[in-house]
Amino acid sequence: MKISVIGAGQMGNGIAHVFAQNGHQVTLIDITQAGLDKGLATITKNLDRQVAKGTLTEEQKKATLAAIATATDSAAGVKDAELVVEAATENVDLKLKIFRDLDANAPANCILATNTSSISITRIAAATKRPGQVIGMHFMNPVPVMKLVEVIRGYDTTDAVTKTVVDVSTAIGKVPVTVNDYAGFVANRILMPMINEAVQTLFQGVGGVAEIDAIMKLGMAHPMGPLQLADFIGLDTCLAIMRVLHEGLGEAKYAPCPLLVQMVAARKLGVKSAEGFYVYTPGSKDPVVAPAFRK
Numbered sequence: 001m002k003i004s005v006i007g008a009g010q011m012g013n014g015i016a017h018v019f020a021q022n023g024h025q026v027t028l029i030d031i032t033q034a035g036l037d038k039g040l041a042t043i044t045k046n047l048d049r050q051v052a053k054g055t056l057t058e059e060q061k062k063a064t065l066a067a068i069a070t071a072t073d074s075a076a077g078v079k080d081a082e083l084v085v086e087a088a089t090e091n092v093d094l095k096l097k098i099f100r101d102l103d104a105n106a107p108a109n110c111i112l113a114t115n116t117s118s119i120s121i122t123r124i125a126a127a128t129k130r131p132g133q134v135i136g137m138h139f140m141n142p143v144p145v146m147k148l149v150e151v152i153r154g155y156d157t158t159d160a161v162t163k164t165v166v167d168v169s170t171a172i173g174k175v176p177v178t179v180n181d182y183a184g185f186v187a188n189r190i191l192m193p194m195i196n197e198a199v200q201t202l203f204q205g206v207g208g209v210a211e212i213d214a215i216m217k218l219g220m221a222h223p224m225g226p227l228q229l230a231d232f233i234g235l236d237t238c239l240a241i242m243r244v245l246h247e248g249l250g251e252a253k254y255a256p257c258p259l260l261v262q263m264v265a266a267r268k269l270g271v272k273s274a275e276g277f278y279v280y281t282p283g284s285k286d287p288v289v290a291p292a293f294r295k
Helices: 010-021 033-053 058-066 092-105 121-125 159-171 187-203 209-220 226-233 235-249 258-265
Strands: 002-006 025-029 068-071 083-086 111-114 134-139 148-153 175-180
Touching: 002 010, 010 025, 010 033, 010 058, 010 134, 025 033, 033 058, 033 068, 058 068, 083 092, 083 159, 092 111, 092 121, 111 159, 121 134, 134 159, 148 159, 159 175, 187 209, 187 226, 187 235, 187 258, 209 226, 226 235, 235 258
Parallel strands: 002 025, 002 083, 025 068, 083 111, 111 134, 148 175
Antiparallel strands: 134 148
16 A cells, blocks of 8 residues: 655654555655654664564565655655555644645545544545545554554544555554544543643642652553653643643633643743653653752
């Protein structure tokens, strides 16, 4: 199957990696060559890690990289695609523009999927003339490791398109779970309010960063505390999703915590900016609590 992936960032390069490793021809598309180079470097690093662990051979690594082409021209990059997976920034206006362009340039039978973690599939599909062929494929981060693909049906998504996406997800070693198109779907409708409540708990002084994360890890068996997870996801992404939930569901309980809003305004975004609730030093596996939250 010929796959095109829009966006070479954290999610996009992981999606391209997984499809290519499982025998698909992939075109990775980004607006800059620098973005593509960075994405390919990440894929290579992750493949090297798999080789070192013995889960992949050197030959398989080379075949995976050989299966990935790149493009900065999205029209050329999708002209032969059978499935496009959009993995751009979680911004509704940007996604609507991308899908209008995809509709104009991708083959008529091509399925258009979005990796959005919260934005309405139905709204995105309405920007095209093929709403039945638009679907959500919400991969989890890091894509090469996490098994789940949340498959989201829009209002008009056809049974045939849903079956194809479920089948291809299974074929690349993922576990697809199909849900309906409401704000946040299932994963983020449950996860993000938990993260937001952890931020609110910190904001109100009930507990510190390390204490909140320790309680959730040790008491609830979470592999990562909610504040460190928020840093890993990106506080700007968390805020964007909370705003989608608040707007889409209209309930006060989904309003983002003022501290989360303030941190994003200050560009304290977590791992991507090297500081959020924790400080992240290159080469260190043990982040320390950020100065603003130290007692």
